[in-house]
Amino acid sequence: MDLFLQLTLAGLAIGSIYSCVALAVVMIYQATDHFNFAQGEMAMFSTFIAWTFLGLGLPVWVAFILAVAASFVAGVIIERVVVRPVENAPVLNQIIVFIGLLVIFNNVAGWIWEFTIKPFPSLFPEDLGFKSDLIGPHHMGVIALTLAVLLLIFLFFKFTRVGLAMRAAAANPDSARLVGISVGWMLALGWGLAAAIGAVGGILVAPIVYLEPNMMSGVLLYGFAGALLGGVSSPVGAVIGGMMVGVLENWVGHPAVSGVVGFNLNELKLTFALVLIIGVLMFKPNGLFGLTVVKRV
Amino acid sequence: MARPNRITPGLLIGFLIALAVSIAIPYVVSDFVTYQFTLAMAYAVAMLGLNVLTGYNGQFSIGHSAFFAVGAYMAAIMIEHFGLSAYSALAVAAVVSFFAGFLFGFPALRLEGLYLALATFALAVATPQLLKFDAFEHWTGGVQGIFVPKPEPMIAGWSADHSLYYFALAVLAGLMVITWCILHSRSGRAMMAIRDNPIAAKTMGVNLPLVKTTTFGISAMFAGIGGALFTYASEFVSPDAFNFFIAVYILVGSVVGGIVSIPGAIFGGLFIVFAPNYAQDLRLAYPILPPPWAIFGIFLILLIYFVPFGVWGSIERIYAWTKRKKDR
Amino acid sequence: MALLEVKGLKAYYRQVQALHGIDFVLDEGSITTVLGANGAGKTTTLRAICQMVRTEGEIRFDGKDVSGMATEKVVQLGIAHVPEGRGTFVRQSVEENLQLGAYTRNNKAEIQADIERVYDYFPRLRERQKQQAGTLSGGEQQMLAIGRALMLRPRLMLLDEPSFGLAPLIVQEIYGIMRRIREHEGTSMLLVEQNANIALDLADHAYLLETGEVVMSGESHVIRDDENVRRSYLGY
Numbered sequence: 105m106d107l108f109l110q111l112t113l114a115g116l117a118i119g120s121i122y123s124c125v126a127l128a129v130v131m132i133y134q135a136t137d138h139f140n141f142a143q144g145e146m147a148m149f150s151t152f153i154a155w156t157f158l159g160l161g162l163p164v165w166v167a168f169i170l171a172v173a174a175s176f177v178a179g180v181i182i183e184r185v186v187v188r189p190v191e192n193a194p195v196l197n198q199i200i201v202f203i204g205l206l207v208i209f210n211n212v213a214g215w216i217w218e219f220t221i222k223p224f225p226s227l228f229p230e231d232l233g234f235k236s237d238l239i240g241p242h243h244m245g246v247i248a249l250t251l252a253v254l255l256l257i258f259l260f261f262k263f264t265r266v267g268l269a270m271r272a273a274a275a276n277p278d279s280a281r282l283v284g285i286s287v288g289w290m291l292a293l294g295w296g297l298a299a300a301i302g303a304v305g306g307i308l309v310a311p312i313v314y315l316e317p318n319m320m321s322g323v324l325l326y327g328f329a330g331a332l333l334g335g336v337s338s339p340v341g342a343v344i345g346g347m348m349v350g351v352l353e354n355w356v357g358h359p360a361v362s363g364v365v366g367f368n369l370n371e372l373k374l375t376f377a378l379v380l381i382i383g384v385l386m387f388k389p390n391g392l393f394g395l396t397v398v399k400r401v
Numbered sequence: 402m403a404r405p406n407r408i409t410p411g412l413l414i415g416f417l418i419a420l421a422v423s424i425a426i427p428y429v430v431s432d433f434v435t436y437q438f439t440l441a442m443a444y445a446v447a448m449l450g451l452n453v454l455t456g457y458n459g460q461f462s463i464g465h466s467a468f469f470a471v472g473a474y475m476a477a478i479m480i481e482h483f484g485l486s487a488y489s490a491l492a493v494a495a496v497v498s499f500f501a502g503f504l505f506g507f508p509a510l511r512l513e514g515l516y517l518a519l520a521t522f523a524l525a526v527a528t529p530q531l532l533k534f535d536a537f538e539h540w541t542g543g544v545q546g547i548f549v550p551k552p553e554p555m556i557a558g559w560s561a562d563h564s565l566y567y568f569a570l571a572v573l574a575g576l577m578v579i580t581w582c583i584l585h586s587r588s589g590r591a592m593m594a595i596r597d598n599p600i601a602a603k604t605m606g607v608n609l610p611l612v613k614t615t616t617f618g619i620s621a622m623f624a625g626i627g628g629a630l631f632t633y634a635s636e637f638v639s640p641d642a643f644n645f646f647i648a649v650y651i652l653v654g655s656v657v658g659g660i661v662s663i664p665g666a667i668f669g670g671l672f673i674v675f676a677p678n679y680a681q682d683l684r685l686a687y688p689i690l691p692p693p694w695a696i697f698g699i700f701l702i703l704l705i706y707f708v709p710f711g712v713w714g715s716i717e718r719i720y721a722w723t724k725r726k727k728d729r
Numbered sequence: 730m731a732l733l734e735v736k737g738l739k740a741y742y743r744q745v746q747a748l749h750g751i752d753f754v755l756d757e758g759s760i761t762t763v764l765g766a767n768g769a770g771k772t773t774t775l776r777a778i779c780q781m782v783r784t785e786g787e788i789r790f791d792g793k794d795v796s797g798m799a800t801e802k803v804v805q806l807g808i809a810h811v812p813e814g815r816g817t818f819v820r821q822s823v824e825e826n827l828q829l830g831a832y833t834r835n836n837k838a839e840i841q842a843d844i845e846r847v848y849d850y851f852p853r854l855r856e857r858q859k860q861q862a863g864t865l866s867g868g869e870q871q872m873l874a875i876g877r878a879l880m881l882r883p884r885l886m887l888l889d890e891p892s893f894g895l896a897p898l899i900v901q902e903i904y905g906i907m908r909r910i911r912e913h914e915g916t917s918m919l920l921v922e923q924n925a926n927i928a929l930d931l932a933d934h935a936y937l938l939e940t941g942e943v944v945m946s947g948e949s950h951v952i953r954d955d956e957n958v959r960r961s962y963l964g965y
Contacts, residue, residue, distance in 0.1 A: 116416055139515050141463070141522060166901050189706050195514045196461065200656055200705045203463065203649055208698030215692045265832070270831050279816035280778065281800040282809075283877065284833035321645065325526050328519060372533055374527040381523045386508050 109238050111354040114173040117243035118312070120250035124155020125327025126334065127254065135274040135294040135338050136191070138198055141203035144324030146182075149209045150303030151174040151310050152217050155224060162233040164227055172303045179299025191291075197385040209219040212279030222309035246308050253304055254343055257297070261339075270294060295345060306339050325377045326353070332384045335394020345391060349380065411720075419667075427563045435562050437674050442569040443630035445453045445670030446576055450623025455662035457584060458616045459596030461514060465624045465651045467528045471497045472644035473626025473632040475546040478540055487552030487633055488568075494629040497620050502621020506614030525648040532640035537721060540677065546639030549632050569630050576623060577663050581621070584663075593618055624651070624662050624705030651700055659711030668712040679687065732757040732885060732917050733778070737786035740770070740777040740941075747773040749941040750786065755885070755919055755934075758827075760911060762920040762928040762949065763940035765847035771921040773812050774938070775887045778919075779803050779810050792887070805833050813889040815870045819863030823854055826862050826873055828878030840880070847876040850906050868899035875903070877911065885917045892924045900924070904931055930951045 125143060132140045148386050154171035158164065181354075186205065190197045228245030236244070261267040273280040273290035280287050305327075306320060313319050334345025355361065357370040384391060427435045446470050472494040479490035505524070509517055531537075535545050541547070554564035558629050583589050591612045594602035603609055632638050652668025682694030690696070708715060737884040740748035740879050747768050757760045763771050776782045778790075780800050788795050804810070809830075818826050827847055831840045848855035851872040857865060862873060871891055878886050878929035891907075892900040904927055910916055922928035928949075929935060935952040945952065952958055 136516075139519055141518075186702060193705075193709075195518075196455065196660070197705045197709055199461065199463065200519050201702050204705070205694055206698075207649060207701070208695050211692045211695035211698065217694060265828075268821070268825060268829060269832060272821065276816065276818055276821050278781070279812065279818060279828075281781075282804060282812060282816065283829050283881070284801050284804040285829075286611070286799070286801050300454070302535040321526055328523070332519075343486045366455065372530065374530040375534075378523040378527040382508050382520055385520060386511050389511070389516070 106200075106238070107358070111358055112351055113239040115351035115354035116347055117239070117246045117350070117352070118309075119330070119347035120247050121305045121309045121323065121346075122326045122330045122350050123254070123343040124250060124301050124308070125323055125348030126342040127257070127333045127339055128302040128305070128331035129327055130334075130336055130342040131294050131298045131340050133331075134292050134339070135270070136187075138187075138202070139328075140204040140295075140298070141199070141324075142209060143207070143327070144320035145206045145209035145317075146175070146179070146299055147302035147306035147323075148320040149213050150178075150222065151306035151315060152359070153223065154303075154307050155217070155310075155315060156226070163226055168307055171307065172300050172307060175303035176296040176300040180289070180292045180295035182299075183295035184288070186296070187291075188288065194252075210317050217317070219317055222315040224260055224307075224315040226311040227307070241309055249304070249308065250277055254300065255297070257301070257339075266293070322374055325374060325381075326350070329377045329380045329384070332381055332389075332392075333391055335391025337390065337394040341391055341393030344393065349377070352380075353377075402516040420574065424567075427448040432560065432562045435566050437678075439562070439566045439569045439634045441632065441670035441674040442566075442573045443627045443634060443670075444650065444654055444673050445627070445666040446569075446573055446629030446630060447624040447651050448658065448669040449573075449576060449580060449666035450620040450627070451651055451655045452658075452660050452662060452666055453580060453583075453592075453623065454616055454620035455655070456659075457596060458588070458592040458613065458620075459599075460509060460613065460617065462620070462648075463518050463652055464523070464525035464645075464648050465620075466623035466643050466645060467521075468498050468502055469628035469631070469647055469651065470638075471501045471591070471621070472707075473643065474541060474637050475625065476629035476632050477549045477638045480549055481542075482540065483549050491572075491626060491629045491707065495624050498625020498628070499618045499622035501625070503614050503618030506617030507610075509560050509617055510610055510613055511534075515581075521648075522645070525645040529640040529644050532643065536564075542638075544640060546637060546642075548638050549638065551636055553631050554587035565633055569634075572626060572630065573667075577666075580663050588612065588615075606650030613649050623701070642671070652718045653697065656701070656709075656710075657704065657711055659713030659715075662711070662713040662717075665711050665713035717722035731755060732791060733919065734789040735778070736789075738777055738788060739785040740773050741783045741785075742773075745952065747782075748777060751936075751938070751941070751943045753936050753943065753946065754916075755886070755917060757917055758911075759934060760766055760913055760918040760920060760932045761934045761936065762922055762932035763936050763938060764922060764925045764952075766926060768940070769938040770941040771938055772889055773941075775810060775812075775889050775919065775921055778882050778887060784822070791943055793855060802903070804881070807881070807884040808887065809881040809883035809885070810875065810887040811874045811878045811889060811891065813893070815867075815874040817862045817865075817873055819861070821862055822859050823832055823865070823873055824858045827854075827880050828875050830877035833836070843882070847879055850875065850879075850910065851876055858886065868895050868903070871895060871899075871903060872906075875910075879916075883916060888918060888920045890921055890923060892927060907931060909964070919946060925958070 109130040113303055127146065128143050129139065150171050154167045154175055154282055157167035157170055186201060190201050226245065227239050227249070230241055238250065252348060261271060269280070270290045273287045274287055276307045277287045310319065327346065330346030330349040331342045331350055332345070334341030334343065353373055356376055357373070406560030409692060410564055422473065447465060451462060454462055454581045475492040475494040475497045479493050480486040480487065507678065508520065512520055532541055535543065551561040552565060554561055555568060557562065559646050591602065591607045593603065594607055595609060595612060599609060650673050654663065654673045657672045658665030676697070677693040731754040735751065737752065738751045739746060751774065763774055765771050771781050773782060777784045780795060780798055781802050784796055790806055790808060793806065794934055795806065818829060821829070827844050831843065834840055852871055853869055854876060857869065862870065865873060867912055875891070891903060907918070908931060911918065920928055920932060929952060933948045935947065935949045936943050937952070937958065945958070951965050
């Protein structure tokens with residue numbers, strides 16, 4: 105039973121990170137109908153930026169905040185400069201742009217910081233004042249920080265004027281313009297926030313998977329799976345979806361399950377994500393919490 | 402152009418010249434460069450497959466590395482475990498890849514545009530891990546992979562490199578002709594009708610599911626054949642050689658060459674193999690330059706802004722423009 | 730000087746030309762209506778003023794040429810557009826819709842006061858303050874759309890077929906409120922309508938559009954008494 109609880113809590117922790125990525129994906133999708141395939145690489149790059157700040161001697165939390173802020177600015181700039189020209193272009197062109205960004209970020213990171221694996225410190229100290237057999241300090245911190253970030257985002261969207269304007273611009277860009285909202289800048293803001301949230305996810309996952317340019321590809325896949333499971337039209341759903349994917353992933357790796365199936369499912373986690381994605385897309389394309397979108401012929 | 406070209410005299414002459422040049426190449430360059438051209442043709446075959454699927458049928462795939470891997474591994478397994486010749490193994494690889502694509506085509510029916518891209522993205526990311534899976538290790542060689550000796554020369558007296566080059570050339574040329582025939586048939590028109598207006602196509606009696614899944618199968622088959630050729634050239638398959646970036650290479654090559662075209666695949670293949678080499682040479686001279694693929698990422702984005710129709714598309718447009726000037 | 734002056738206005742949807750050079754003026758404080766059959770270019774005219782479509786020609790609002798400006802900038806000059814189909818933010822609440830209408834304004838107290846004024850005009854909206862806008866009836870959504878436009882404190886309101894799809898009684902109610910708005914706020918209105926009768930009742934001036942051109946214009950009572958107009962547009 106203990107093992108089960110441990111796996112579940114660890115699952116929630118890693119799931120929180122997937123939730124960050126899932127939320128970033130959903131935010132951009134809601135505003136622009138794009139899937140940003142470069143989200144993972146952008147988060148990885150942000151984590152390397154944080155690592156650079158650490159190298160300059162800055163404390164971990166300062167490096168974290170600076171990297172997240174820098175990611176926000178970068179996200180805004182990327183939307184205005186790189187994504188805007190293909191805003192109304194065919195979908196294939198948009199996909200190419202995201203792939204291009206993916207390739208650029210991955211290779212520039214490899215160029216600047218090389219492909220060797222680097223350890224990355226946790227934001228959370230080993231000694232938190234109390235211990236638990238069921239869950240480690242980093243994982244506890246991950247869950248707490250993620251929930252805090254998500255709460256901030258929720259409050260931002262629900263109670264601030266800009267948050268309302270962003271929601272309006274995403275829901276109905278034409279009407280948003282008619283009340284004087286600059287939809288283009290709302291999109292840029294959305295990208296900025298998504299980049300910032302992605303950076304949080306990257307910095308939280310780096311201590312677990314170690315920092316290197318390819319560290320986020322699996323995480324991104326899980327993030328997508330979580331977003332789809334929760335429903336890409338629902339930010340809350342994306343978060344829950346991310347958590348669920350994390351927990352499921354850990355349960356699937358439980359020795360008992362491997363015993364039943366006959367082989368070690370731990371080695372097939374990415375395939376699990378793939379099956380989940382295709383399964384959701386085929387049978388519940390709106391996810392568990394999303395709205396049904398009816399397409400007019 | 403959204404439709405494949407008529408065979409004009411110009412096109413035919415161009416094709417024959419290209420063929421003649423291709424035949425001459427191994428006699429003019431070193432064995433290593435011949436190997437590079439063979440690699441380029443392997444990619445070109447896969448890119449041709451992607452052109453058929455995305456350019457002519459409108460279904461996205463950023464996961465063609467998976468089918469490339471299926472073909473590559475099938476060929477390797479047939480040779481290593483069943484003692485088949487390279488040429489029979491290629492046929493097996495083609496058939497298996499076709500079915501892999503055809504089967505994937507079923508869930509793909511339900512997925513539109515971006516969602517299909519996402520599903521294929523997941524497929525590509527998951528493939529290396531699947532290939533490393535220990536239950537399959539007996540067949541796939543696990544992380545170590547499989548060594549595949551270069552195929553015996555087709556004609557005695559030829560070097561293995563030359564022989565493989567001409568084999569790949571024959572396969573590529575043959576597949577290009579086959580593609581041209583398919584696109585000019587009723588099936589081809591159905592494919593393109595689905596791309597342009599699926600609902601109208603349906604009302605005109607096109608069997609959407611059948612055409613779409615079959616196209617996926619054909620596209621995967623091409624990718625698988627490309628994978629097998631790749632295996633013969635590299636003499637080695639391993640899981641990490643077939644990661645997501647291979648899918649990126651295939652996509653980039655298709656787009657650079659011109660995704661709605663047949664000859665575009667050739668330019669794509671040449672680009673993917675030779676451009677990084679030139680970029681690397683440039684870097685040796687000017688160490689300050691970033692790695693090739695960082696530059697290519699920027700180049701790709703600029704390409705899609707300004708020249709989304711690729712090299713072949715540009716050739717077509719220039720040709721049409723000069724024709725208009727002459728007609729005045 | 731007129732509040733809105735349009736000269737030689739052409740409008741295009743991609744390659745298709747929808748307006749072939751129309752002229753009209755709208756004086757401050759007046760209500761002008763643009764009438765015509767389906768496809769005549771009435772909605773296009775309103776979209777052209779807000780720069781939601783590609784235009785050629787002059788559009789002067791308060792002396793300033795707005796052609797080439799971004800829609801949100803045109804709006805900030807004081808033009809509120811109640812679009813075809815209401816354009817409500819269906820997932821947001823009634824109150825949030827009104828707050829969005831005041832996006833360009835900063836004074837919180839004034840905005841709150843204006844929200845109350847809108848509720849005074851449309852008591853039904855006060856009842857449904859917290860409700861999601863998409864759950865409102867057609868008539869209520871039209872009221873919300875007009876209310877949202879009022880939140881801008883516009884000098885000019887553009888209304889695109891406010892009677893569309895609404896029961897006659899509701900239409901009467903809404904038009905009555907529009908009359909009161911003109912009286913109390915002094916807002917000028919450019920009103921596009923297919924229901925010529927009720928539009929001519931409210932408006933001071935009228936323009937008749939046919940396939941992108943102005944075929945008739947004048948004071949509304951003159952237009953209404955014209956035989957041809959009566960037969961073609963008023964049905965008797």
